Amino acid sequence: MYTFSTKIKDLEGSAIRAVLKMAQGKDLITFAGGLPALETLPVDFINKTIDKALTENPGLALQYGVTDGYGVLVERLQEKVKKMGMSLKDNGVMVTSGGQQVIDLVARSILNEGDVVLCELPTFIGGLNVFKSYNAKVIGVPLEQDGIDLEALEKQLKENKVKLLYTIPTFHNPMGTTMSELKRKAILALAHKYDFLIIEDNPYGELRFQGEDVPTMKSLDAEGRVIYAGSFSKILSPGLRVGFAVAPKPVLEKMVVAKQVIDVHTTMLSQIVAAEFLAWDGYDSHIKNCCDLYGKKARLMSECIDKFLPEYITHTNPDGGIFMWCDINKDVDTKELLAKAVDLKVAYIPGYTFMIDTDKPCNSFRLNYSMPTEEDIIEGIKILGEVF
Ligand SMILES: Cc1ncc(COP(=O)(O)O)c(C=O)c1O
CATH class of the missing domain: 3.90.1150.10 (Aspartate Aminotransferase, domain 1)
Structure with missing residues (x-):
């Protein structure tokens, strides 16, 4: 049946x-x-923020919002990603329902059945299942302690017309490892040579407890090949479901249309909490x-x-x-x-x-x-x- x-x-x-x-x-x-x-x-911060939002501006908190995100949150995210070295000249920012949704919106916007997607092995199952659900051909590339095995990557790039690479370069799930700056740059050079796009999935990036910061791939991306997925899940609350994308403007436009189809917009109350969180003096x-x-x-x-x-x-x-x-x-x-x-x-x-x-x-x-x-x-x- x-x-x-x-x-x-x-x-x-x-x-x-x-x-x-x-x-x-x-x-x-x-x-x-x-x-x-x-x-x-x-909890206290979230409680007070929601209380204030519902008391002072119920029309904002409880009515429909726009698909690309609550304006104040988008502005604060723009400031945040600029501080991280990302250029907003040719890129835009949108709010999503978790970082997971960024992966889905990218796949929905650029993948056709049978398109080749490379991902790290091991990798985050939530990413893998998105690509599988669009009937992409998913191929794994082994991960080393300092990031993707570049030789294995180039071998796959020579053998396949690759459309997209999915990577979690910082504090990897499941490995916990971080890709070196050298490898990040080498992968961007390969993206230029073999003409593919990259999803940089970074939900853990702010949770560094030792060692030196490594620049995000998006901040090293001069050609508009990287789509960055950020998330509030691991620093604020996973249940609020707020993430964001930084993507080249033409890609972002399509992602916004795709999001309209999925959930119209991310919950306004959650977006208000995220916006206030970014401006919180306790951040x-x-x-x-x-x-x-x-x-x-x-x-x-x-x-x-x-x-x-x-x-x-x-x-x-x-x-x-x-x-x-x-x-x-x-x-x-x-x-x-x-x-x-x-x-x-x-x-x-x-x-x-x-x-x-x-x-x-x-x-x-x-x-x-x-x-x-x-x-x-x-x-x-x-x-x-x-x-x-
Ligand atoms: C690597 C990776 N990407 C994305 C996500 C999804 O996070 P979110 O809650 O922001 O959708 C997770 C969650 O565990 C993750 O580990």
């Missing part, structure tokens, strides 16, 4: 959700999530508190892994963000080991969920350190030591 579209019929829901479901109600220590720590959500100290907390937890997790896990397990050392990636340098499948871990009351995300070929056994796994308490990090990694 129900015949589904070719866009959706072969799409599987995120395996991460399946893991979280398996963990539900089991009183587990979970390293599986991808949420900001509850204590970082600025800098709020971000610093988030970074301090995650830095402390990341260092603790790293110490615990070195202490409690066998030496054949290696891990990345993130300078920011909320994830760490571990490789078990043995012939094991972390998907199979997960059941044992859950029995012992710990959950992680097996690496296969971040791959294009999800049937292939994978000896890696992702750990999140923003959500668990420090006690849980110590206890949980000890238990993983037993599992492995």
Whole structure:
């Protein structure tokens, strides 16, 4: 009775959700999530801002808004991205319902069935599923500690007419790693040589707790090849669903039309909160508190892994963000080991969920350190030591 579209019929829901479901109600220590720590959500600030908006300007907060975004928020985002070195001469800014929607709007605007999209391996499943849902041909390029493997990238570029590259250069999900400036520039040069566009997905960029800033790819983009996806999810609240795009004006125009079709505009109340958040005098100290907390937890997790896990397990050392990636340098499948871990009351995300070929056994796994308490990090990694 129900015949589904070719866009959706072969799409599987995120395996991460399946893991979280398996963990539900089991009183587990979970390293599986991808949420900001509850204590970082600025509840009082949000409460006061919404109260004020509803009292002083209900017509703005509760009526329809324009598709490209609440004017005050757009202006403040323009200031913010200019400070980050992005030029607004040929680029524009629009508000979206989360960074996830930027990926969808770009795909909707530029991809035809069968177009080739390159993505990093491993990568964020939410991005991967967007490209699959538009029936793009998605090809993976391995990720190294300092970013995409350039040789493998150029090989794919020679063999395929690539339309789009999807990358998470800063505090990668799931790897936690950051692409070097050298590689960012090299990829932009390849984009010129082989004529493709780039989505720079950067929801974690402000959560740096150590090391030096690396310029965004968008700020290095002189040709209008990069579409930047930003998000308030990890610094303000994921539930408010506010993100933004910085894109070349002709691309942005099409994205705005595409957004009209999807959800008309992002919730006005959420946009007002985001706009006030950017102007909040507590903004800098709020971000610093988030970074301090995650830095402390990341260092603790790293110490615990070195202490409690066998030496054949290696891990990345993130300078920011909320994830760490571990490789078990043995012939094991972390998907199979997960059941044992859950029995012992710990959950992680097996690496296969971040791959294009999800049937292939994978000896890696992702750990999140923003959500668990420090006690849980110590206890949980000890238990993983037993599992492995
Ligand atoms: C790499 C990456 N991109 C995009 C998103 C989506 O974020 P948002 O909540 O802004 O839609 C996430 C969320 O976890 C992510 O990890």
